[in-house]
Amino acid sequence: MIYTVTFNPSLDYIVRVKNFQVGKVNRTYYENILPGGKGINVSIVLKNMGHESCALGFLAGFTGREIEDRLKDFGVDSDFIHVQKGFTRINLKMKSDEESEINGQGPDIQPEEIEQLFKKLDELKEGDTLVVSGSIPNTLPDDMYERIMSRLEGRGIDIVVDATNDLLVNVLKYRPFLIKPNNHELGEIYGVELKTQDEVIPYAKKLQEEGARNVLISMAGEGAVFISEKGDVIKSPAPKGKVVNSVGAGDSMVAGFLTGFMESGDFETAFRMGLCTGSASAFSPDLATRPEVEALLKIL
Numbered sequence: 001m002i003y004t005v006t007f008n009p010s011l012d013y014i015v016r017v018k019n020f021q022v023g024k025v026n027r028t029y030y031e032n033i034l035p036g037g038k039g040i041n042v043s044i045v046l047k048n049m050g051h052e053s054c055a056l057g058f059l060a061g062f063t064g065r066e067i068e069d070r071l072k073d074f075g076v077d078s079d080f081i082h083v084q085k086g087f088t089r090i091n092l093k094m095k096s097d098e099e100s101e102i103n104g105q106g107p108d109i110q111p112e113e114i115e116q117l118f119k120k121l122d123e124l125k126e127g128d129t130l131v132v133s134g135s136i137p138n139t140l141p142d143d144m145y146e147r148i149m150s151r152l153e154g155r156g157i158d159i160v161v162d163a164t165n166d167l168l169v170n171v172l173k174y175r176p177f178l179i180k181p182n183n184h185e186l187g188e189i190y191g192v193e194l195k196t197q198d199e200v201i202p203y204a205k206k207l208q209e210e211g212a213r214n215v216l217i218s219m220a221g222e223g224a225v226f227i228s229e230k231g232d233v234i235k236s237p238a239p240k241g242k243v244v245n246s247v248g249a250g251d252s253m254v255a256g257f258l259t260g261f262m263e264s265g266d267f268e269t270a271f272r273m274g275l276c277t278g279s280a281s282a283f284s285p286d287l288a289t290r291p292e293v294e295a296l297l298k299i300l
Helices: 038-048 061-074 111-121 144-152 165-169 183-190 197-209 249-264 267-282 290-299
Strands: 002-006 010-017 028-036 053-059 089-095 099-102 129-133 158-162 214-218 224-227 233-236
Touching: 002 038, 002 111, 010 061, 028 038, 028 061, 038 053, 038 061, 038 129, 038 249, 053 061, 053 111, 111 144, 129 144, 129 249, 144 158, 158 249, 165 183, 183 197, 183 214, 197 214, 197 224, 197 233, 214 249, 214 267, 224 267, 233 267, 249 267, 267 290
Parallel strands: 002 053, 002 129, 010 089, 129 158
Antiparallel strands: 010 028, 089 099, 214 224, 224 233
């Protein structure tokens, strides 16, 4: 079974505005409301690809209840902790001449509610996969990722980490099954600028030297690079297409990779599936569906 954790979910209010002007009344010509958060995106795309998962994390208030209802509509199982203080955030994502975002704060998560999440994670079994991704709200301890991985260490659970900077670096010692920074995030870790696939490879290998088993580096329109725990290097340009919405593309790549690996047990197949799933989400106003991914696989 696959489980995803989203520490600070959101309702994403997505709007399109022609020629947005500061200080003026602007009217939308497109609106959509979707459940947001990296782990939630992974669960939705897994379902679209034909695989079950269970979404974990923290929800609060009327917005939290709306997220649960919308996940049911997608057919995604969830088992969230309901936080008593505050409400799940609403994130405004406005697309005009430029893209702008206003992200809410999220609820006030208490120590006893954190412990409830740990108890749910204690129920995971050998052979399960856990996807831990995204930022953590300021009401959670900075070492939340480390606490989870330390608690699950040695239990035969494959853990996927999609996070940035110290959140990622500090868990490498626990040998996560897969990590997925993008090239900019990888460069930030080592204080360099990485633009090409060949530049990415030695730094991705550094992450392996520090403990990561498999490393997947997304590079938007430049494609992706994968280095397996056996040392195999796989790279590919991205499929061609018009980018409509980049939100959730990285999460879709994670879901696609897991789909490919579960179905084939082969890293190259998983890599190609991940790359096409991320691209399919980028080329669509919604998250990737299986037919969209398979169409891209034929031309990659």
